[in-house]
Amino acid sequence: MPSNTVSISKLLWFKNVRADEEPVDQKKYLEEGCKPKCVKQLRAYEACVKRIEGDESGHKHCTGQYFDYWACIDKCVSSLP
């Protein structure tokens, strides 16, 4: 059994992955798990996308809502053990 990283790190849950399975990227997995916590920001982003649909000027963008959503996800992921 290879000696893995220190137990405090969130990257030590490999004991849950079977040897024949392709290991899933831990960060992506945690980000998926955090999606329900950030639904409000996700809906706000989707609403923005809908609002700027068909915009020809090229000046409209949803960076604000995108940042709000990903800031929420990052905060959630970094707080998980």
Add this chain to the structure above:
Amino acid sequence: MRTVALLGAGVSGLLGFATVASADEAEHGLGVANYPWPHAGILSSYDHASIRRGHQVYQQVCASCHSMSLISYRDLVGVAYTEDETKAMAAEIEVVDGPNDEGEMFTRPGKLSDRFPQPYANEQAARFANGGAYPPDLSLITKARHNGQNYVFALLTGYRDPPAGVMIREGLHYNPYFPGGAIAMPKMLIDGAVEYEDGTPATEAQMGKDVVTFLSWAAEPEMEERKLMGFKWIFVLSLALLQAAYYRRLRWSVLKSRRLVLDVVN
């Protein structure tokens, strides 16, 4: 008349800021989360197995574009590899040395005392090979960026599709953490890109964690000794503070407990 003109100039100047403010968010880059690094505690050391893996990631993924010109092979001895392993690793590279007795430069296999090899001869060559962008030297990168360790980890693992309405030109890639959002480096950490010597599964997050640990060590190799020293001296100086406070109060007690009497002189 002049005050009206000045006021007008001031207002139009302030209005000029209105369009800049909307681009501000992307300009600063998305705020970085603070991850629980194993070496973050007041008495925590580096995870040296992680430094070893991180060096492997650097060598195989990053070294083709990023130099680490302040690190020598000998720095790795006792930290990530044994002396023999490091000697063997150094011997794999060719180093220009000289001049010899005939006045010519010659190449020889690397030694422990050699610095890490440079991917490009100079900055211009690096810019030319990378579309005008210079891949920065990584020797001190975690100290050279605000909240460096978390920033580098977020950057490396944060390549995503841009938000709606944001166009990134050909040749650049979107990364929300990079100031401005458009970075020249493509996503380099892909699951399975490296096969770790110790058998750890090489996922993107694992490689990101290991390479940042390696870069943290490279920027602050003295960290472990510094923490031990700091703890020892803060303890000793606290005792000295208590002693000094007691002694001061002891000596001053004479003056602080005196009584002065004012009397009338005839």
